[in-house]
Amino acid sequence: MVSNMVKTGIVAAVGVTVIVLSSTLGWILVPDIVTSEAIITEDNEAIYGAWKSPPVPFFIQFFLFNCTNCELEGPENSSVVLDLQQLGPFTFSEKRVKFNITEKDGLLTYFEEESYYYEPMGNETSLDEYITTVNPVYFTLASLITDLAPPESVETLSIAMHRLLKDVEEHPFMRRTISEILFEGWSLQPYIEILVMLSDLAGIPLPELPEDPRFGYFYGVNGTDGGEFKIESGANGLDKLGLIRSWNGEKNLNYWNDDFCDMINGTDGAIYPPVVDVNERIYIFVTDLCRSIYTTYERDVETMGITANRFTVPPEVFDDKNPDNFCYCRDYSTNPELCFSAGLLDLRPCQFGAPVVLSTPHFYLGDEKYSNAFTGLKPVKQWHETNIDLEPLTAVPVFISERIQINIDVRRYGIPSRFLDINNTVFPVFWINETAVLDQPSADDVTLAVNVINGLNISRWCFLAAGIALVIAGFVMLVIFYPK
Incomplete structure (x- = not known):
C-alpha cells in the first residue's frame, strides 16, 4: 500500500513536472517554432510566396x-x-x-x-x-x-x-x-x-x-x-x-x-x-x-x-x-x-x-x-x-x-x-x-492562425495553472498528513 508520504511526493513531483513542461513548451519551444515559421525566408515556402507575390x-x-x-x-x-x-x-x-x-x-x-x-x-x-x-x-x-x-x-x-x-x-x-x-x-x-x-x-x-x-x-x-x-x-x-x-x-x-x-x-x-x-x-x-x-x-x-x-x-x-x-x-x-x-x-x-x-x-x-x-x-x-x-x-x-x-x-x-x-x-x-x-481564403488562413495562437496561449496557462495547483495540493497534503 502506497504511503501518504509517497502520495504527497507524487502529487508534488507531477506538479513540478507539469510546471517545467508547460513553461518549456509554452514559453520556449512552441514560441520558437511559431517564430521560425513567421520569418520571411525561402525555406518557408508559404509565407515567402505570399510576400513575394501577394495573393x-x-x-x-x-x-x-x-x-x-x-x-x-x-x-x-x-x-x-x-x-x-x-x-x-x-x-x-x-x-x-x-x-x-x-x-x-x-x-x-x-x-x-x-x-x-x-x-x-x-x-x-x-x-x-x-x-x-x-x-x-x-x-x-x-x-x-x-x-x-x-x-x-x-x-x-x-x-x-x-x-x-x-x-x-x-x-x-x-x-x-x-x-x-x-x-x-x-x-x-x-x-x-x-x-x-x-x-x-x-x-x-x-x-x-x-x-x-x-x-x-x-x-x-x-x-x-x-x-x-x-x-x-x-x-x-x-x-x-x-x-x-x-x-x-x-x-x-x-x-x-x-x-x-x-x-x-x-x-x-x-x-x-x-x-x-x-x-x-x-x-x-x-x-x-x-x-x-x-x-x-x-x-x-x-x-x-x-x-x-x-x-x-x-x-x-x-x-x-x-x-x-x-x-x-x-x-x-x-x-x-x-x-x-x-x-x-x-x-x-x-x-x-x-x-x-x-x-x-x-x-x-x-x-x-x-x-x-x-x-x-x-x-x-x-x-x-x-x-x-x-x-x-x-x-x-x-x-x-x-x-x-x-x-x-x-x-x-x-x-x-x-x-x-x-x-x-x-x-x-x-x-x-x-x-x-x-480575400476569403486569406481571411480563413488568418482566422486559423489566430485560433491556433489563442489555443496555445490558453493551453499553456491552463497547464501552468494545473501544475501550480498540484504543487499546492502537495503542500496541503504534507500539512494534513504530517502536522507539527
Whole structure:
C-alpha cells in the first residue's frame, strides 16, 4: 500500500513536472517554432510566396476634377471662383511582384514591380472623356524660372515663356482626356525648343530628355519598380519584421536637408511586426510622399469576420504648426510665412522642382482655405481618410485604404497679371484610393492562425495553472498528513 508520504511526493513531483513542461513548451519551444515559421525566408515556402507575390487583390481608383468654368488662358480675373466637378472612380487592378531577391544576415534585399490593368466597374465614365484642368508643364516652367533664374531676369523670361507657349497653343489650363492625364500622357515636343532656349538664357540645367518626351501623371510607371528595398526578414527578431533598413542603398533620404525629415522609418505598409500595440505609433515609409509618416490607433473594426485595430493618419502628421514638420517646408528658414498651411506637403524637393503638392482628398483635415477656394469640394472623413486595419496578434493587414490627392501649386510666379490674373491657390488635379482587402481564403488562413495562437496561449496557462495547483495540493497534503 502506497504511503501518504509517497502520495504527497507524487502529487508534488507531477506538479513540478507539469510546471517545467508547460513553461518549456509554452514559453520556449512552441514560441520558437511559431517564430521560425513567421520569418520571411525561402525555406518557408508559404509565407515567402505570399510576400513575394501577394495573393490579396489590390485596386487603385482615380477621381479626377473637371473645372467647369476654367478658360484655357486662365480666369477672366482673380475674383472668379473656380468650380470643380469630381469624375470617377476609374478603377485599375494592381499587381505587385518582388524580384532580384537576396537574403543575408537576416535582411531581404529586393525590387518590387507594379503593373496596372484597367478594370472598369459598373457604369464608369470613359477614359476618353475630356476634362479641363490645370496645365502642370506650364506652371512647372513658371515655377522653375522663378526659383532658378537670376531675379532680374524672372519677369522677362516668364513673359517669353508665356508668349512662346501661346504660339504653340499651350496655355495655363488644358483640355485632355482622362487617359492622357493618367497613363497615356501627351507629347511635350512643343516645349522642347522653349525649354532649351530658357535653359540657355537662365543657365538652368536640363535633365536628359527622351527621344519622344511625353508627360502623364502615371505615364511610364506601368511595369516599373519603386527602387531597391532592404528590410528585416524577422530572423533578427519578429519585433523588427518588415522594418526598412535602406532604400536605393541609402539609410536616409536626401530630399529635405534635415536629419529628422530625411529619416526612413517603419515598413513599406505591406507587412508589420506581429502583436500590435495600440498605444504605439505605426510608421510607414511612402515613396510617393518622399517621406515616412505614422498612423495612430482609432478604434476596433470587423472585416471578413476578423476583429482588427484600425489605424489612421492623425492631423498632426501634416500640421504646419507641428515642429516636426518645419523641415518639410523648403522656405521655413527664409520665411515661415511662405510655407503651406495645414494638410499640405510640398514635393518640389523630390520632384525635380515641379510644383507638385500632396494632400488628403478634398483637403480633408487641411486648412479650410484650400477647400473653400473652390466650389465642388466637400471633405468627408468616411471617404477621404487613410485607414489601415491590422489583426492584433499577427499584424496582418485585413483592410488598407490609402488616399492621397495630387495638386499643382498655381500662382502667377513671374508672369504679369495682364497675362495671367489668378489668385495663389493649390489646384486639385485628382485623388487616389488605393485599397487591399483580404480575400476569403486569406481571411480563413488568418482566422486559423489566430485560433491556433489563442489555443496555445490558453493551453499553456491552463497547464501552468494545473501544475501550480498540484504543487499546492502537495503542500496541503504534507500539512494534513504530517502536522507539527
